Amino acid sequence: MKASGLPTHVIITNQMNNDLLRVISKKNYSKLVVLVDSNTRKACYPKLNSELPAHDIIEIEAGEEQKNLATCEKVWQQLTDLNADRKALLIVLGGGVPGDLGGFCAATYKRGIDFILIPTTLLSQVDASVGGKLGIDFHGFKNHIGVFQEPVATIIDPRFLETLSTAELRSGFAEVIKHCLLSDKAMWDIIRKKKLGELDWTVMVPHSVSFKAKVTQADPKESGLRKILNFGHTIGHALESYFLNTPNRLLHGEAIAIGMIAESWIALQRNLLTQDELLQIQAYIISLYGKVNLPLDKTSVVSLALQDKKNVGDKILIAVPKGVGNHVWDLETSEAEIIEALNFYEGLTT
Ligand SMILES: NC(=O)c1ccc[n+]([C@@H]2O[C@H](COP(=O)([O-])OP(=O)(O)OC[C@H]3O[C@@H](n4cnc5c(N)ncnc54)[C@H](O)[C@@H]3O)[C@@H](O)[C@H]2O)c1
Ligand SMILES: [Zn+2]
Numbered sequence: 001m002k003a004s005g006l007p008t009h010v011i012i013t014n015q016m017n018n019d020l021l022r023v024i025s026k027k028n029y030s031k032l033v034v035l036v037d038s039n040t041r042k043a044c045y046p047k048l049n050s051e052l053p054a055h056d057i058i059e060i061e062a063g064e065e066q067k068n069l070a071t072c073e074k075v076w077q078q079l080t081d082l083n084a085d086r087k088a089l090l091i092v093l094g095g096g097v098p099g100d101l102g103g104f105c106a107a108t109y110k111r112g113i114d115f116i117l118i119p120t121t122l123l124s125q126v127d128a129s130v131g132g133k134l135g136i137d138f139h140g141f142k143n144h145i146g147v148f149q150e151p152v153a154t155i156i157d158p159r160f161l162e163t164l165s166t167a168e169l170r171s172g173f174a175e176v177i178k179h180c181l182l183s184d185k186a187m188w189d190i191i192r193k194k195k196l197g198e199l200d201w202t203v204m205v206p207h208s209v210s211f212k213a214k215v216t217q218a219d220p221k222e223s224g225l226r227k228i229l230n231f232g233h234t235i236g237h238a239l240e241s242y243f244l245n246t247p248n249r250l251l252h253g254e255a256i257a258i259g260m261i262a263e264s265w266i267a268l269q270r271n272l273l274t275q276d277e278l279l280q281i282q283a284y285i286i287s288l289y290g291k292v293n294l295p296l297d298k299t300s301v302v303s304l305a306l307q308d309k310k311n312v313g314d315k316i317l318i319a320v321p322k323g324v325g326n327h328v329w330d331l332e333t334s335e336a337e338i339i340e341a342l343n344f345y346e347g348l349t350t
Contacts, residue, residue, distance in 0.1 A: 122172025171253030
C-alpha cells in the first residue's frame with residue numbers, strides 16, 4: 001500500500017502476520033503478552049497467526065469508560081503476575097482505547113518495556129497510530145494523564161476494519177475528512193462524491209496516516225503546525241462532552257463532524273473558505289452523519305469549548321482550512337461567534 005513519509009516504525013500492510021513476526025524476531029524478548037479488549041479478542045485476535053510464538057493474553061473490558069487508572073492497575077498487576085520483566089514485549093491489539101492505555105501501561109511498567117500497536121479501528125489507524133501520544137482519562141478529564149512514547153512498531157492492516165460496526169467506521173471517517181480538508185483538495189474531490197461503503201480503505205488509510213505522520217513529525221510536541229489537527233475539535237469536543245451524560249451521547253467523529261461544519265462557517269466569516277466550499281462541506285457531512293438536534297442551552301457548550309487544551313489564556317483558538325487543502329491555526333474566535341456558528345448548523349436543512 002502506498003504511503004509516503006512514514007516514520008520507519010509505522011508499517012501499513014496487508015501481511016500483518018509476516019510483519020509482526022519480523023519485528024518480534026529482531027529482539028530476544030523474554031515474554032510476549034497480547035493485550036486485547038473484549039471485542040477485539042473475538043474479532044481480531046483470531047486473525048493473529050498461529051505461528052505467533054507462545055504468549056499470554058491480557059483482556060480488558062471494551063469502551064472509553066475503561067480508559068482509566070483502575071484498568072491500568074489491572075494490566076500492571078497481570079504483567080506482574082506473569083513475571084514480565086524489562087525484556088517483555090506488549091502487543092496491543094485494539095482501537096484507541098487499548099492503544100492509549102496499553103501503550104501507557106507499557107511505557108511505565110518497570111520504567112518502560114517495548115510495545116507494538118496493532119490498531120484495529122479506523123480512528124486508531126488514521127489518528128492514534130502516529131504521534132506517540134499515550135494516556136488515560138482521569139476524574140472525568142480526557143487524556144489527562146499520559147506520556148509521549150513511540151512503540152517499536154505500529155502495524156496497520158486495513159483488513160481489521162471488515163468487522164468494525166458502521167457507526168464506528170463512520171466515526172473514524174470524520175478524521176479522514178478532516179485530513180483531506182486540511183491538506184488535499186484532489187482527495188476531497190474524490191471522497192465527497194462517495195458513500196462510506198464505496199471507499200477503498202487500502203487507499204484512504206495510507207493517505208490519512210501519511211498526512212498525520214508528516215504533521216506530527218514536523219511538530220512532535222504541538223507547538224505550532226500540529227494544532228491544525230484540532231480542526232472541528234474545539235466545537236466538536238465541547239459537543240461531545242455536553243452530550244456525554246445524556247441519552248443522546250455522540251461518538252467522537254459524530255461530534256467532530258458537527259464541529260467541522262461550525263468551524264468552517266467561522267472560516268467563511270474570515271474569507272478563509274468560499275461559500276461554495278462551505279456548501280460542499282456541509283452537504284457531504286450531513287449526507288453521511290445526518291443532522292443532530294443541538295441543545296437549546298448553547299452557552300454551556302461554549303463554556304466547554306473554553307476549556308479546550310489548545311486555548312491560550314482566555315482566548316479561544318481554532319484551526320480551520322484556508323481554502324480546501326490548506327490550513328491556518330491559532331485563529332481567534334469568540335464565545336458569541338461559536339454560538340452563531342452553532343445557530344448556523346442548527347438552521348441547516350437536510
Ligand atoms: N493517541 C492518539 O493520538 C489518539 C488519537 C485519536 C484518538 N485517541 C483515543 O482513541 C480512543 C478512541 O478510539 P477508538 O474509536 O478506536 O475506540 P475503541 O478502542 O473503544 O474502539 C471502539 C469500539 O470498537 C471495538 N473494536 C475495535 N476494533 C474492532 C474491530 N476490528 N472489529 C470490531 N470491533 C472492534 C472496540 O472493542 C470498541 O467497542 C479515545 O480514547 C481517544 O482519546 C487517541
Ligand atoms: Zn479526533
